[in-house]
Amino acid sequence: MTNRYYIQTFGCQMNKHDSERIAGHLHECGFKPALGLEQADVILVNTCYVREKAMSKVFAYLGRLRLLKNTRPDLIIGVCGCGAQGEGKALMERMPWVDFISGPQEVLRIGELVSQVRSGSSHLAALSMPDLDFEKLPLVQPHRDDSLKAWVTIIEGCNNFCSYCVVPFVRGRERSRTARAILQECQELVGQGYKEVTLLGQNVNSYRGPGRQTYSFPELLDLLARESGLGRVRFVTSHPKDLEHSLIEVMARHASLCPFLHLPVQSGSDPVLAAMNRHYSIAHYRDLITAVRSMIPDIGLTTDIIVGFPGETEHDFQATRSLLEWVRYDSAYIFHYQVRSGTAAAQMVDSVPLEVKLARLAELVELQNTITLEKHRALLGKDLDILVEGPSKRGQGLFSGRSGSNVIVHFAGNTHDIGLFRTVRVQEVFAHSVKGTLRSSTG
Ligand code: SAH
Ligand code: SF4
Numbered sequence: 261m262t263n264r265y266y267i268q269t270f271g272c273q274m275n276k277h278d279s280e281r282i283a284g285h286l287h288e289c290g291f292k293p294a295l296g297l298e299q300a301d302v303i304l305v306n307t308c309y310v311r312e313k314a315m316s317k318v319f320a321y322l323g324r325l326r327l328l329k330n331t332r333p334d335l336i337i338g339v340c341g342c343g344a345q346g347e348g349k350a351l352m353e354r355m356p357w358v359d360f361i362s363g364p365q366e367v368l369r370i371g372e373l374v375s376q377v378r379s380g381s382s383h384l385a386a387l388s389m390p391d392l393d394f395e396k397l398p399l400v401q402p403h404r405d406d407s408l409k410a411w412v413t414i415i416e417g418c419n420n421f422c423s424y425c426v427v428p429f430v431r432g433r434e435r436s437r438t439a440r441a442i443l444q445e446c447q448e449l450v451g452q453g454y455k456e457v458t459l460l461g462q463n464v465n466s467y468r469g470p471g472r473q474t475y476s477f478p479e480l481l482d483l484l485a486r487e488s489g490l491g492r493v494r495f496v497t498s499h500p501k502d503l504e505h506s507l508i509e510v511m512a513r514h515a516s517l518c519p520f521l522h523l524p525v526q527s528g529s530d531p532v533l534a535a536m537n538r539h540y541s542i543a544h545y546r547d548l549i550t551a552v553r554s555m556i557p558d559i560g561l562t563t564d565i566i567v568g569f570p571g572e573t574e575h576d577f578q579a580t581r582s583l584l585e586w587v588r589y590d591s592a593y594i595f596h597y598q599v600r601s602g603t604a605a606a607q608m609v610d611s612v613p614l615e616v617k618l619a620r621l622a623e624l625v626e627l628q629n630t631i632t633l634e635k636h637r638a639l640l641g642k643d644l645d646i647l648v649e650g651p652s653k654r655g656q657g658l659f660s661g662r663s664g665s666n667v668i669v670h671f672a673g674n675t676h677d678i679g680l681f682r683t684v685r686v687q688e689v690f691a692h693s694v695k696g697t698l699r700s701s702t703g
Contacts, residue, residue, distance in 0.1 A: 263291040266300035270318055271308025273496060274460050275341055277411035279306045282340065282367050283403035289371030293403075297328065302336045302374055307343025309430055312598045318343050322355050329357045336360075336377050340367055345387055345430040352383045360384035364431050365391070368398055389432040391417065393470065394441065408649060408679050410454045412445055413437065414480065415461035420499065422526075423537045423604035424566060424597060427462055434462075439469040439480050446488035455647055455679060456492040457484075464495045465502035478506040485514035491681065492647060492664065494518045500525065501539040503548055512555040518664040519556045523548070524564035528583030529576035532569050537604065542583060549587055560590045560665030567624060568597040568617030570608035577620050584627055590635055590666065591692075592628045596621045629691060636667075636689035643685050643699055644669055648677040660693070668693035 265286050269279040282304060283293065294300035303325060308314040322339070329335050338360045339351060345363035352358050359382060360373045366386035373384050394416075404410055417432045418425075446457055459480075461467060469475035475483065484493055493516055498507075500523055511517045523545075527533050530541050552559055565580060584592065596617035599606050612620075646661035652670045653660070659673035661682070670693060671684045683699040 262301055263289075264294035264300050265291045265302045265304065266294045266297055267304045267306060268321060269306045270314060270321075271306070271310070271342070273411055273458065274413070274462070275306055275308055277402065277413060277460055278341060278364065278367055279304075280402035280404050280411070281400050282306065282370060284401045285368050285371060287403055288400065289374075291371075297325075300335070302338065303328075304338045304340055304370065306341040307339060309342035309346040309426055309600075311595060312600075315343055315347075319355075322358065326355070326357045336374055338362065338370060338373065340364075340370065342427070342430040345389075346426060348387060349383070349385050352385070356383070358383075360386070362386040363389065365389050368400060391432045391435060393435055394437040395470075407452075408454060408647070409456040409458065410449050411460050412442060412449070412457050413461065414442055414459045414464060414477075414495075415467045418462040419466070420463060421537060421604070423535060423608075424569065424600065426600040426603055429602055431462070434466060436467050436469055438471040439473070439475040439483055440471060442469075442480065443483060443487060446484055446490055446493075450489040453679070455490070455681075456494065457488075457490050459484075459493065459495040461495075462497060463499040463502060465498050465504070465507065476504070476506070478504060478510045481507070481517055482510050482514070485510070485516050490516055492516055492518050494520055494666075496522045498523050500545050500548055505551065508552050508555050518560075518666070519558050520560040520562075520664060520666045521552060522562045522564075525583065525587075526564060526566050527569060527572070527576065528580035529572070532572055532576050535571060535605075535608070536566075536569060542579070545583075546586070558665055560663070560667065561587065562666070563587070563589050563592045565592055565594045565624060566597050567594065567620040568612035570597070570605055570611050572597075572612055581624065581627065584624065584631070588631050588635065589628065591632050592624070594621055594624045594628065633689065633691060636691075636694050639667065639686045639694055640689060641686065643683050644694075644696070645681055645683050648673060648680055648682055650678055654693075654695075658695070670695040671698050673698060 267279045269276050307318045325337055336359050339358050340362045344361035359377045369386045415436045417434045418428045419434045421428050465477050467477040599610055644663040646663050646669045648661040652658035654670055658670045660670045669684050684696040685699050686694045686696040688695040
């Protein structure tokens with residue numbers, strides 16, 4: 261029997277990294293990657309549960325896998341991640357061609373589940389959430405696709421229970437890794453030639469490194485900047501209620517800590533923020549933005565916004581619009597509110613009609629697109645230091661990379677630029693990226 265796996269990932273960077281851990285686990289169990297669905301003996305679908313739309317994509321994909329399974333009955337199909345945890349066994353009742361499901365805390369049991377299915381078991385569910393400390397989990401070497409940029413988890417789970425959000429229910433309580441383990445993983449990545457690491461957590465600011473010496477998140481960043489040897493460190497996601505001034509200071513102090521902050525605001529209205537259980541006011545949020553910009557003037561700022569939260573009035577929406585105009589984010593992920601069962605907001609009246617939600621969404625997207633383009637235009641003639649990642653998606657023999665502030669930059673380069681830091685002068689701008697010419701080598 262051949263042992264080839266294929267993983268299809270939906271959702272956030274954390275899910276993408278979980279898929280790398282699942283791949284690493286499967287390699288340890290003797291599996292090899294399949295080149296495509298057709299060659300796979302085991303297909304895993306790693307799912308996102310945050311919005312209903314994400315789950316409908318998963319169901320559509322699983323529907324297509326049914327056809328494949330009809331032609332190859334020995335094919336094993338597993339659904340893992342947040343969607344598996346959220347839907348539970350109902351998923352296999354609805355889609356009986358799925359052989360097993362496993363939640364985000366059970367990904368390292370997938371090898372065992374595949375063996376059980378091969379021995380004749382069906383419709384297995386591994387959904388326990390023991391919230392184990394990292395040190396108690398089996399170590400797994402992630403199997404990473406990228407050889408320059410890596411994700412490193414620093415904290416799992418979430419304790420915030422924002423009223424709209426299902427994440428705390430499917431990923432469990434917060435658990436931080438020790439600073440030592442994180443530093444060691446980063447140093448190993450440097451040894452393997454990695455140039456950039458993105459630290460992952462639902463709320464990195466509540467990181468509290470356990471162990472003999474405890475570390476706050478700013479202290480962890482300081483440690484990594486001093487001792488990891490990484491050229492660049494980024495992190496997502498920051499919760500505004502927990503962002504300390506010491507974080508801004510440490511970012512300003514170290515060149516390797518990228519001038520970039522994803523700081524989801526969700527709404528520009530205090531009453532809506534209170535109903536969302538976010539625990540900060542817009543005045544506080546604006547103070548944070550002012551402090552960050554005064555200490556790190558070239559900071560790249562992005563956010564998440566939900567429009568049409570229960571009770572959101574036109575006045576509340578206009579407050580969100582004003583906030584976007586005031587902050588002038590580099591980009592924003594804007595969603596319309598979708599009820600998630602089990603959350604506190606599911607008990608509230610979903611008062612904003614869908615067409616109003618969609619109109620507000622479209623209005624904000626248009627506003628943000630205008631701002632993003634204006635910000636790109638302001639870069640014309642300026643030099644950006646980028647890490648060259650590879651051939652550009654725009655083709656034409658171009659190469660591309662990102663600035664520390666996360667702007668995508670295209671330029672006419674060479675394969676030997678890949679993995680190096682280069683300076684590019686911006687000469688043309690687009691909606692989602694800029695283009696320029698190579699100035700010099702910076703490292
Ligand atoms: N931990 C991160 C990411 C959470 S999920 C954070 O705190 O920002 C990513 C984004 O999805 C959220 O920031 C929010 O904007 C959006 N989101 C979450 N639940 C939602 C819901 N029920 N409806 C619409 N958008 C939602
Ligand atoms: Fe969800 Fe809020 Fe936790 Fe982010 S901080 S994962 S939005 S509950």
